[in-house]
Amino acid sequence: MSRMTTGVPEHASQAELGEGFESALVAAKLGAEWAWAALYRTIAGPVTGFFRVRGVASPEDLAGDVFFELARAIDRFEGDEDAFRTLVFVIAYQRLIEDTQSSSLRRSRSRLAESVLTRLRSDPEAPDVVLQNPADVEEVFRALSPEQRDVLSLRIIGGLTVEQTARVVNKGVTVVRSLQRKGLSKVRNLQTIGESIS
Amino acid sequence: MKRFDLYLRSVWYDLFDRDIDRLIAGRSPDNDDLAPLVGFVTAMKTMGEVSIADLVITDHASVAASMIAARSTSTTDGERYPGRLFFGLQRRLAAALTSLMMLTGLTGVAWAANGAVPGDWNYGIDRALESMGIGAGGARERLEEAMALNETGHTVQALESAAEVLSIEQFKDVGVGLHHAAEAVAKLGRGSDNATQARSRVSQILDYLETHDEIDGKVVSEMAREITDKADREKSNTSTKNSKPAGDSKNDDHEDVEHDGHGESES
Numbered sequence: 355m356s357r358m359t360t361g362v363p364e365h366a367s368q369a370e371l372g373e374g375f376e377s378a379l380v381a382a383k384l385g386a387e388w389a390w391a392a393l394y395r396t397i398a399g400p401v402t403g404f405f406r407v408r409g410v411a412s413p414e415d416l417a418g419d420v421f422f423e424l425a426r427a428i429d430r431f432e433g434d435e436d437a438f439r440t441l442v443f444v445i446a447y448q449r450l451i452e453d454t455q456s457s458s459l460r461r462s463r464s465r466l467a468e469s470v471l472t473r474l475r476s477d478p479e480a481p482d483v484v485l486q487n488p489a490d491v492e493e494v495f496r497a498l499s500p501e502q503r504d505v506l507s508l509r510i511i512g513g514l515t516v517e518q519t520a521r522v523v524n525k526g527v528t529v530v531r532s533l534q535r536k537g538l539s540k541v542r543n544l545q546t547i548g549e550s551i552s
Numbered sequence: 553m554k555r556f557d558l559y560l561r562s563v564w565y566d567l568f569d570r571d572i573d574r575l576i577a578g579r580s581p582d583n584d585d586l587a588p589l590v591g592f593v594t595a596m597k598t599m600g601e602v603s604i605a606d607l608v609i610t611d612h613a614s615v616a617a618s619m620i621a622a623r624s625t626s627t628t629d630g631e632r633y634p635g636r637l638f639f640g641l642q643r644r645l646a647a648a649l650t651s652l653m654m655l656t657g658l659t660g661v662a663w664a665a666n667g668a669v670p671g672d673w674n675y676g677i678d679r680a681l682e683s684m685g686i687g688a689g690g691a692r693e694r695l696e697e698a699m700a701l702n703e704t705g706h707t708v709q710a711l712e713s714a715a716e717v718l719s720i721e722q723f724k725d726v727g728v729g730l731h732h733a734a735e736a737v738a739k740l741g742r743g744s745d746n747a748t749q750a751r752s753r754v755s756q757i758l759d760y761l762e763t764h765d766e767i768d769g770k771v772v773s774e775m776a777r778e779i780t781d782k783a784d785r786e787k788s789n790t791s792t793k794n795s796k797p798a799g800d801s802k803n804d805d806h807e808d809v810e811h812d813g814h815g816e817s818e819s
Contacts, residue, residue, distance in 0.1 A: 385620035390613035403600030425616035511600030
């Protein structure tokens with residue numbers, strides 16, 4: 355039986371305010387700048403990463419748009435931090451769809467691949483099972499169906515649960531589970547093919 | 553037998569799904585089938601790890617706080633959409649659209665002043681938020697946000713908000729013009745004379761949108777173009793100055809000074 359660690363801490367990309375969330379939310383609704391900074395700090399990384407993995411040309415700009423849209427919706431929002439995160443990704447997902455439809459998606463593959471390679475090389479705990487070329491990861495990811503990419507990027511990058519992901523993509527939990535099973539299965543098959551070719 | 557097969561399959565799926573959750577959470581999967589995916593998930597997480605500069609965070613937080621302030625000043629007595637401005641703007645835009653429809657022969661245009669319409673960039677977001685029981689606001693709020701943002705020195709964001717007010721199909725070109733103006737202003741030096749002038753010009757645009765019963769797209773486009781042209785000229789002058797020999801940069805220093813404590817966002 356295989357026993358490996360992924361080399362990435364659990365919820366590495368998922369900063370949380372925890373007990374401070376409620377007070378930050380109340381203060382944010384009242385327009386407190388510190389509260390917005392605190393909220394933004396927890397979501398900016400994952401949202402930007404989500405856009406980046408999806409090949410958005412200016413992920414930082416789009417993440418800013420999500421944040422401003424959030425400011426517009428915040429006074430109608432009631433819920434805990436998980437619900438807040440779901441709301442953030444509902445907005446992010448819709449922005450991604452809009453961005454894709456306006457055909458402004460431009461891929462920055464080489465830059466992304468290079469940065470990943472550098473980070474993996476500098477991480478002493480990086481797993482052995484690594485992709486010789488991170489561009490292959492992107493290639494494999496692109497081979498998935500759009501729905502599989504949606505689900506896997508929200509789960510892995512966004513740090514959402516299956517239930518939260520289902521809410522964001524407006525599908526049932528069973529469908530989301532099926533999409534992630536099929537998506538990961540496809541990734542595994544593609545990797546196997548890649549290994550046999552190389 | 554078939555039912556038993558289905559049962560076995562569902563049990564297997566449950567176990568497999570739990571293992572997928574472990575894999576995605578960064579823990580070791582028990583199932584050997586998932587082991588080859590550890591590298592993929594790790595690489596995906598590494599791709600998604602992005603650190604955002606504090607300056608960007610504080611700037612965005614400042615804009616968000618200004619937007620909330622704009623909303624709170626326009627919302628009184630617990631009413632959601634009170635006031636002359638909301639109904640006034642709704643009426644004015646409806647009148648403008650009616651005029652356009654009469655002129656162009658267009659019919660069947662759905663306009664919701666309290667939300668985006670099909671074709672708007674944020675229509676999908678509005679629909680998604682509505683599905684969560686959260687309305688996203690409409691033209692009145694966008695215009696008030698734009699005014700508040702401009703007053704607090706966030707001219708770029710003010711122009712973007714104004715562009716959203718006019719993002720309906722009929723004013724599409726005007727919206728594009730405002731976006732161009734926003735891009736041009738974003739390149740201006742912080743607190744420069746031209747940034748202050750741009751802010752004043754944006755005020756005029758917003759006043760025009762607020763006070764006119766019938767919006768003439770050409771007027772707004774022209775004002776937006778003036779802002780863009782002037783900002784572009786300033787930018788090219790600055791580039792020329794910067795290319796001068798060292799020792800001639802005395803007058804450039806003031807461009808890094810914040811204006812009233814607020815600078816233009818260049819993020």
